[in-house]
Amino acid sequence: MNKKTSGGLITAIDIGTTKIVAVIAQKNTRGIIDVVGIGQHPSHGLKKGVIVNINATVDSIKAAMQEAQAMAGARIESACVGISGGHIKSINSTGVVAIKSREVSQHDIDRVIEAAKAIPIPKDQYILHVLPQYFRVDGQEYVFDSLGMYGVRLESQVHIVTGAVASAQNIIKSCELAGLRVSDIVLEQLASAAAVLTPAEQEMGVGILDIGGGTSDFAIYKDARIRHSKVIPIAGNHFTNDLAVGLHIPFSKAEELKKLYGSVSKDRILELKKNYLDISLGYEGGTKTVELSSLAEIIHFRAEEVFDLFLEEINQFRLRPLMPTGLVITGGGSLLSGMQELASEKLGMAVRIGQPEILAADVPYAIPDILKSPIYATVYGLILHASGGCNFGDISATSDAVFARVLKRMRSWVYDLF
Numbered sequence: 001m002n003k004k005t006s007g008g009l010i011t012a013i014d015i016g017t018t019k020i021v022a023v024i025a026q027k028n029t030r031g032i033i034d035v036v037g038i039g040q041h042p043s044h045g046l047k048k049g050v051i052v053n054i055n056a057t058v059d060s061i062k063a064a065m066q067e068a069q070a071m072a073g074a075r076i077e078s079a080c081v082g083i084s085g086g087h088i089k090s091i092n093s094t095g096v097v098a099i100k101s102r103e104v105s106q107h108d109i110d111r112v113i114e115a116a117k118a119i120p121i122p123k124d125q126y127i128l129h130v131l132p133q134y135f136r137v138d139g140q141e142y143v144f145d146s147l148g149m150y151g152v153r154l155e156s157q158v159h160i161v162t163g164a165v166a167s168a169q170n171i172i173k174s175c176e177l178a179g180l181r182v183s184d185i186v187l188e189q190l191a192s193a194a195a196v197l198t199p200a201e202q203e204m205g206v207g208i209l210d211i212g213g214g215t216s217d218f219a220i221y222k223d224a225r226i227r228h229s230k231v232i233p234i235a236g237n238h239f240t241n242d243l244a245v246g247l248h249i250p251f252s253k254a255e256e257l258k259k260l261y262g263s264v265s266k267d268r269i270l271e272l273k274k275n276y277l278d279i280s281l282g283y284e285g286g287t288k289t290v291e292l293s294s295l296a297e298i299i300h301f302r303a304e305e306v307f308d309l310f311l312e313e314i315n316q317f318r319l320r321p322l323m324p325t326g327l328v329i330t331g332g333g334s335l336l337s338g339m340q341e342l343a344s345e346k347l348g349m350a351v352r353i354g355q356p357e358i359l360a361a362d363v364p365y366a367i368p369d370i371l372k373s374p375i376y377a378t379v380y381g382l383i384l385h386a387s388g389g390c391n392f393g394d395i396s397a398t399s400d401a402v403f404a405r406v407l408k409r410m411r412s413w414v415y416d417l418f
Helices: 054-072 106-117 165-177 188-196 199-204 236-247 251-261 266-270 292-316 339-347 374-387 401-417
Strands: 009-015 019-027 033-042 078-083 089-098 125-137 140-143 153-164 181-187 206-211 216-222 225-232 276-280 287-291 327-330 351-353
Touching: 009 054, 009 165, 009 374, 019 054, 019 374, 033 054, 033 374, 054 165, 078 165, 078 188, 078 374, 089 106, 089 225, 106 125, 106 153, 125 165, 125 181, 125 225, 153 165, 153 225, 165 181, 181 188, 181 374, 188 206, 188 216, 188 225, 188 327, 188 374, 199 206, 199 216, 206 292, 216 292, 225 292, 236 251, 236 292, 251 276, 251 292, 266 292, 287 292, 292 339, 327 339, 327 374, 339 351
Parallel strands: 009 078, 078 181, 206 327, 327 351
Antiparallel strands: 009 019, 019 033, 089 153, 125 140, 125 153, 206 216, 216 225, 276 287
C-alpha cells in the first residue's frame, strides 16, 4: 500500500510496562480531532515504567506503530511520548525578583520563574516540567495572572518535575531505532489528567491516580494548577506477580485470570456463582484448580497497599484540603472489580473511575469508542497535548527551553552512536 506522508497528522505513544499504544490523529477542517490510526502491542522491554531492554522495546514500538500506520494509511516520522518511573521526582519551589518598571512585564515573569528553577539538581536528573502555580505581588497571595500588576516585589511558586537523563535517553534511542523522532516527552500523569479530569474538578481541587502496569502515578490539582505529584512503584504487574506466587501458576496465566476475574472483593466473586476454576498450566496434562476467593484476597491486599501509600503521601504533605471533589482513578488497574469502592473506603472521600471523554462543551474533540477506557487515558492525553488543544489546566506544561536543549543533546547523542 502506498502510504501518504505524516504532514498534518498528530502521533502519540504510551510506552508502558505492559503494553505500548500508538495513536495517530488529525484535525479536520472544523478543528475536530479525528483518530485515524490505533496500534497496540505487548511491552516486553520495561520494568516499573523504565526501559531495561532496548531491543525488546524497539520491537514493541515498531509493532504498535505498524498497526497504527496501516490503519491510518500513513508513514509517521515523529511522535509525542510519555515518561514515568520511580526516577521521577517533584518539588515545589519559590522564586523572588524585583519588578523593574513598577509594572509586571512578561520579562519579570520569565525572570521570577527562572529564579524558582534555580535549585540544586543531581547530575543524572534534568528538569522535565516547570509548572507555575501562582504568584505573589508585594505579598498579595494567589495571583494567577500577574502581568500588568503594579508593585515592587514579584514572587512565584512553581511545581518542578525532574526525571533521569538516562531514562529519557533510552526512550529517545528506542524511538529513533524504531524509525521515529521524539517531538516531546511529557509526564504521564499530566497527560492522564488532561484526558479524564473536568475543568470544574481541576478548579475546585481533585486528585488523579493512574494505576498502570509498572507504576501508579498521581497528581493533585487545585485552582486549575497542579499542586503535587508522585510516582508510586506499585501497580498492575505487582497484582499479577502476587497471583502467580500465591496461586503457584505461571505469570501469563495469572495475568489472564486477573483480567477475567480480577476483583478486590470476595462479594463480587460470589456473584459469579462459582468459586473454583480449572486452568491449563500450558503443558500437556498440566492443570490446576484455582479458588477465585483466594484470587480476590490476594488482589485486595496489594490494592490496599497502593491506597495506603497514597494516603500516607496525602497525610504527610497535608493535601486533603486540596481535594474537596475527591479522587479520580484511571489506568488498567482501575478496572479491577471493586477498586472504586475500596479506594473510597480507604481514603474516606468520593472516588470515580476516569476515562477519556469530552470534558467541556466548547472542546471540539470526537473520541472513538475504542479509546473510551481508562487504559487509554495517557495516550489520549498525549494526543491532546501534541495537538496544542490542551495546556494541562492553563499552565505551562510544555517542555521549557532548558529541557529543549537537553532533548537536542539527547538526540545528538543518539545520532552520534548510530
